[in-house]
Every structure is written in C-alpha cells, then in structure tokens.
Amino acid sequence: MSDNNFNLSPDYYQILDAADRYAREELHPLWRKMDEQDWYPEHIMTQLGSDGWLGITVPEEMGGAGMDLLSQSLVCQAFHRxxxxxxxxxxxxxxxxxxxILRNASPAIVEKYIPDMITGKKVGALGMTEPGAGSDAVGSMVTTARREGDKYIINGRKIFCSNGPFADVILMYAKTDKEKGAGGVSAFVVDANAPGFSVAQNLPKMGWRGQHTGELVFDDCEIPVENLVGEENKGIAVMMSGLDIERVYCSFECLGMAERAFDLALEYAKDRKQFGQPIGNFQMVQDMLATMYTIVESMRLMCYRAATVFNYLEKGGGGRGTEHKLSAATFLHCGEGVTKVTDLAVQIWGGYGFITESEVNYLFRGARLMTIGGGTAQIRKIIIAEELMRQ
Ligand SMILES: Cc1cc2nc3c(=O)[nH]c(=O)nc-3n(C[C@H](O)[C@H](O)[C@H](O)COP(=O)(O)OP(=O)(O)OC[C@H]3O[C@@H](n4cnc5c(N)ncnc54)[C@H](O)[C@@H]3O)c2cc1C
Structure with missing residues (x-):
C-alpha cells in the first residue's frame, strides 16, 4: 500500500491499519461475486456490526465506537480499497x-433506531433525490408530508436510494409547506414497514453492484409525528449539513479506490513484460504512474484536511461558507482524481484492464459514479464559485 500514514497520529493510523487488514481479509474475497452477480451478501451488515465497524460516530454509552468523522472516514478509505x-x-x-439521525433527531428517535443500526440488525438509507429532482433537489422536490393528528402522511417517490431496496430505516426529506421553498422542507425517519411504503425497483448499475440502489414509493405512507427529525420546515439545515459531511466522507471513498487502482497498476507495470522487459521501464508508462501517484497524494492531503475541519462542525453547521466550499472542492478533486487514476490503471493493464472480471475494471466502473452522486462535479463547481463570489 502507498504512503497511507501521512499526517495521521498513531491512534488514527491504528484505525486505518486495522480497517485495512479487516477489509483485505473479510471483504476483498466477496467483490467478484458481488460484481458478477449483483449479489447482496445478506450476512454482511450483522457481521460488520458484531465486528465493531458500524455506529462509529455513535457515543460509547449508546453502544457505538464513540469516534469522530475522521475515524469513520479512515474506515471508509480502507473498506473502499x-x-x-x-x-x-x-x-x-x-x-x-x-x-x-444522531446529529439531528430527538433523543427518543435516536434511542428507538440507533441500537439496532449499530448491530447491523437494521440497515439505513438516505432518500433525498427524486425522479424529477436531482441537482435541483430542493426546488424540484415534489414529495410531500402533511400532518394529520399524531401522524404525518407522506406522498411521493425517491430514486437512486443507496441501500433502499433492503433498508429498514430511511432518513428522507419531504415538503411540509410547498409555498415556502427551502423553508418548507422537513426531515423524517421512515420505517420500511410503515403502511404505504414500498420499493418500486432495484436499479441495475454499471458499477457498485451488490450494493443495491432503488426507487422508493410513499403512497399515503403513515409515520408517527415523533419521527420528524428536528423541527417542521427546518429540514434544509439537516439536508445541507448532511450533504457537506457526505461530500467529505465520499472523498475518502474516492481515495481508497484510487489507492487500490494505483497499487494494482504499479504491480502490473513491474510484472508485465513486453519487448523483453517490464512495461514499467518504458517512460510513457512511467509518465502514467507518476501522474497517478501525484493525484493520489493530493487527494489524500485534501481528504485528511477536510475531515479534520469537519471533525469540529457544529450541529446543523455547513451548508454555506468555508466548510461548504471545502467539502465541495475536496469531493470535486477526489471525484475527478479517482476517475483519472482508474482510467490510467485500465490503460496500464491494457486488454486485461478492459476485461470486466479484472479488479482495475471493477474500480474503473465504480469510479464513474464519483463525479455524479452526492452532487455532480458541475454542482460542486457551482458551490465553490458561489462561495468565492460571496466572500
Ligand atoms: C449509484 C447512485 C447512488 C446514489 N445514492 C443516493 C442516495 O443514497 N440518496 C440520494 O438521495 N441520492 C442518491 N443518488 C442521487 C445522486 O445524488 C444524483 O444522481 C445526483 O445528485 C444528480 O442528479 P441527477 O442524476 O438527477 O442528474 P441531473 O440533476 O438531472 O443532472 C444531469 C446533468 O446536468 C448537469 N446539471 C444539472 N444542473 C446543472 C446546472 N445548474 N449547471 C450545470 N450543470 C447542471 C449535471 O451536472 C449533470 O451532468 C445516487 C445516484 C447514483 C447514480
């Protein structure tokens, strides 16, 4: 593995190292079957729970690991390798x-849902995107929730929901006041067994197979009023703060994948012989390796800096200002970085990199998501530019 301990204190390095060893031994053997068959390993969440890899940011007194966002992100980096x-x-x-949920929901909701999510007995998902509301997630949102006595009735559809097809708990957003725009959005926790909830489809994907992504339907879906997260019509702060944290976290996803692609490419360049010598002896292959190395190192710098800043993000913080710009820039650089690095890895692997069963090909297909999900590269640039112009 490349120089992965840069700038990490021994405690953080131990987390990265332990997660790396675990992922190499327990998770790596499963990638091919997941990729080839779109196989979801039913056992995996309870295994991760019992092995202590879930609820990383949940306080120890609630049964979690009591760690910070950087720790959670380092686990993410290792798993994604x-x-x-x-x-x-x-x-x-x-x-x-x-x-x-932990950052924004009432203690009663946290107590109701989080313990089973730490053990992996219940699986969580986030529902923001809708068939007609992608980049314009708030302005074009048509899913509504109206209060009736001690219930909210939700109507609408959410699409591209990661884990959606098998999730037990969905944190989702709906409009509680259509006239108020961003000021009329609320956040809710929906139980998958709530009346009126269903999964419309599991979407077949070019990458991330075995990790199911689906379309969810809320048809007069009834949930108790207690499942409102935060205050009614104040969901935008939950959403924007969560998105900024997600962008930092997803940057580590890019980093882990890019590190693995680089290692596979370097190994191959030393091993594969043409014209009687390792292809890594050729300067044009060296050019690719040097480019990949430089991109991965710069991704790591931005990731570690952003997570360190976000460790101190106050509840509801982000959504605008320095953190908003930093998370968008980090994810922009890391999304474009992993796209480039995996592309070069396929190039170095030549024809074998084009074969779908090679690991560099799996990484290349996965990397294609990283300038689309969590706000596209274009939206990340808009955020950065808007913040720069506001300063
Ligand atoms: C595998 C996968 C997993 C996902 N997981 C989740 C999840 O768990 N939860 C969730 O809520 N969502 C999830 N998403 C949704 C994801 O966040 C959206 O796909 C993304 O925000 C883009 O929305 P869209 O696909 O509707 O594209 P659109 O918004 O329709 O964009 C299409 C194109 O137009 C460009 N564009 C749009 N507006 C502008 C503009 N103003 N200026 C310049 N260019 C613009 C975009 O950059 C893009 O290139 C997931 C998506 C995928 C593919």
Whole structure:
C-alpha cells in the first residue's frame, strides 16, 4: 500500500491499519461475486456490526465506537480499497443515515433506531433525490408530508436510494409547506414497514453492484409525528449539513479506490513484460504512474484536511461558507482524481484492464459514479464559485 500514514497520529493510523487488514481479509474475497452477480451478501451488515465497524460516530454509552468523522472516514478509505461495494453499503448506512439521525433527531428517535443500526440488525438509507429532482433537489422536490393528528402522511417517490431496496430505516426529506421553498422542507425517519411504503425497483448499475440502489414509493405512507427529525420546515439545515459531511466522507471513498487502482497498476507495470522487459521501464508508462501517484497524494492531503475541519462542525453547521466550499472542492478533486487514476490503471493493464472480471475494471466502473452522486462535479463547481463570489 502507498504512503497511507501521512499526517495521521498513531491512534488514527491504528484505525486505518486495522480497517485495512479487516477489509483485505473479510471483504476483498466477496467483490467478484458481488460484481458478477449483483449479489447482496445478506450476512454482511450483522457481521460488520458484531465486528465493531458500524455506529462509529455513535457515543460509547449508546453502544457505538464513540469516534469522530475522521475515524469513520479512515474506515471508509480502507473498506473502499478492498471492496467498494461493501464500503458503500456501510457508508450509506453509517454516514448518510446513522450519523445524520444522531446529529439531528430527538433523543427518543435516536434511542428507538440507533441500537439496532449499530448491530447491523437494521440497515439505513438516505432518500433525498427524486425522479424529477436531482441537482435541483430542493426546488424540484415534489414529495410531500402533511400532518394529520399524531401522524404525518407522506406522498411521493425517491430514486437512486443507496441501500433502499433492503433498508429498514430511511432518513428522507419531504415538503411540509410547498409555498415556502427551502423553508418548507422537513426531515423524517421512515420505517420500511410503515403502511404505504414500498420499493418500486432495484436499479441495475454499471458499477457498485451488490450494493443495491432503488426507487422508493410513499403512497399515503403513515409515520408517527415523533419521527420528524428536528423541527417542521427546518429540514434544509439537516439536508445541507448532511450533504457537506457526505461530500467529505465520499472523498475518502474516492481515495481508497484510487489507492487500490494505483497499487494494482504499479504491480502490473513491474510484472508485465513486453519487448523483453517490464512495461514499467518504458517512460510513457512511467509518465502514467507518476501522474497517478501525484493525484493520489493530493487527494489524500485534501481528504485528511477536510475531515479534520469537519471533525469540529457544529450541529446543523455547513451548508454555506468555508466548510461548504471545502467539502465541495475536496469531493470535486477526489471525484475527478479517482476517475483519472482508474482510467490510467485500465490503460496500464491494457486488454486485461478492459476485461470486466479484472479488479482495475471493477474500480474503473465504480469510479464513474464519483463525479455524479452526492452532487455532480458541475454542482460542486457551482458551490465553490458561489462561495468565492460571496466572500
Ligand atoms: C449509484 C447512485 C447512488 C446514489 N445514492 C443516493 C442516495 O443514497 N440518496 C440520494 O438521495 N441520492 C442518491 N443518488 C442521487 C445522486 O445524488 C444524483 O444522481 C445526483 O445528485 C444528480 O442528479 P441527477 O442524476 O438527477 O442528474 P441531473 O440533476 O438531472 O443532472 C444531469 C446533468 O446536468 C448537469 N446539471 C444539472 N444542473 C446543472 C446546472 N445548474 N449547471 C450545470 N450543470 C447542471 C449535471 O451536472 C449533470 O451532468 C445516487 C445516484 C447514483 C447514480
């Protein structure tokens, strides 16, 4: 593995190292079957729970690991080196859902849902995107929730929901006041067994296979009023703060995948012989390796800096200002970085890199998501530019 301990204190390095060993031994053997068959390993969440890899940011007195965002992100980095499909199952659960509930929901909701999510008995997901509301997630949102007595009735659809097809708990957003725009959005926790909830489809994907992504339907879906997260019409702070944290976290996803692609490419360049010598002797191959190395190192710098800043993000913080710009820039650089690094890895592997069963090909297909999900590269640039112009 490349110089992965840069700037990490011994405690953090131990987390990265332990997660790396675990992922190499337990998760890496599963990637091929997941990729080839779109196989979801049913046992994986309870295994991760019992092995202590879920609820990383949940305080110890609640049964979690009591660690910070950087620690959670280092686990993410290691998992994504060895099996990004499982890394993403754990990430959608632990960061997008659990961490968001923990930061924003009432103690009663935290107590009701989090213990079973730490053990992996219940799997979490985040539902923001809709069929007609992608980049314009708030402005075009048509899912509504109206209060009726002690219930909210939710109507609408959410799409591209990671873990959605098998999730038990969905943190989702809906409009509680359509006239108020961003000021009319609320956040809710929905139980998958709530009346009126269903899964419309599991979407077949070019990458991240075995990590299922689906379309969810809320058809007069009834949830108790207690499942409102934060205050009614104040969901935008939950959403924007969560998105900024997600962008930092997802940057580590990119980093782990890029590190693995680089290692595979370097190994291959030393091993593969043409014209009677290792292809790594050729300067044009060396050019690719040097470019990859430089990109990976710069990704790591931005990741570690951003997570260190976000360790101190106050509840509801982010969504604008320095952190908003930093998380968008980190994810922009890391998303474009992993796209380039995996592309070069395929190039170095030549024809074997084009074969779908090679690991560099699996990484290349997975990397294609990283300038689309969590806000596209274009939206990340808009955020950065808007913040620069506001200063
Ligand atoms: C595998 C996968 C997993 C996902 N997981 C989740 C999840 O767990 N939860 C969730 O809520 N969502 C999830 N998403 C959704 C993801 O966040 C959206 O796909 C993303 O925000 C883009 O929305 P869109 O696909 O509707 O594209 P669109 O918004 O329709 O964009 C299409 C193109 O237009 C460009 N564009 C749009 N607006 C502008 C503009 N103003 N200026 C310049 N260019 C623009 C975009 O950059 C893009 O190139 C996931 C998506 C995928 C593919």
């Amino acid at each position: 060895w099996n990004h499909s499982i890394g993403a199952i754990a990430g959608a659960h632990d960061n997008l859902c659990v961490n968001n």
